[in-house]
Amino acid sequence: MFNPQIQFTADGSHTLYIPEMEEHYHSVNGAIQESLHVYIEAGLNQCKKETINVLEFGFGTGLNAFLTIVEAEKRNLNCKSALAKINYTTIEKYPLPVAITNQLNYAKEFAIKYQPYFSKIHTCEWGNFVKISTHFQIKKIQSDFSDFQFEDNYDVIFYDAFAPDKQSDVWPQEIFNKIFQHSNPNAILTTYCAKGNIRRMMQAAGFQTERIPGPPGKREMLRARK
């Protein structure tokens, strides 16, 4: 459906631009910085469970999944807290060709031992859990997020859809209701989006919400908790 073009963002990491939508996959102020801030620090790192079920809207470039693996491996290495395992489920309607993901420069920013994980998450099969590292397994599902039949309950949700003004149909009340029903107690949902109507939908679904400081170039973002 899309014809993405690779572009550099302000922190030197790549993003994809979709001319047909006039939309980027990440913040132009820094893709890695944004992903670390919104999904790893504000989301994953707030969950103190030993086994964490993560749910992602939009696998896309795999940046969030890759940074999650790096965090899981680092956490265990440093024994910051005993993290046994991350089960990462990601729903993607329009998977990217490997010819594009092969060119992305995310892995280069990290230690050599982490680099192979990036190609592994892109080349592994869809539809089943695949173990990528000691503490991380991924299930990539090709589906419209709205049609996805939830199989598990989740602890951390990365809501990384295109912006509401570019793709309004992926921000409906029903999706937030469904996520809430399939969230474990104390689950955390984060998104770069800070819009009031999205916050109200999360609240109507049952979440407690807060606006917290956003990544570079963005004043605020949303975090919701069950």
Ligand SMILES: C[S@@+](CC[C@H](N)C(=O)[O-])C[C@H]1O[C@@H](n2cnc3c(N)ncnc32)[C@H](O)[C@@H]1O
């Ligand atoms: C803002 S991008 C972020 C992707 C990814 N998290 C990343 O860091 O590259 C949004 C993603 O949602 C996917 N997408 C769009 N509509 C979708 C839908 N209805 N269901 C599932 N995924 C969808 C897009 O193809 C794209 O990969």
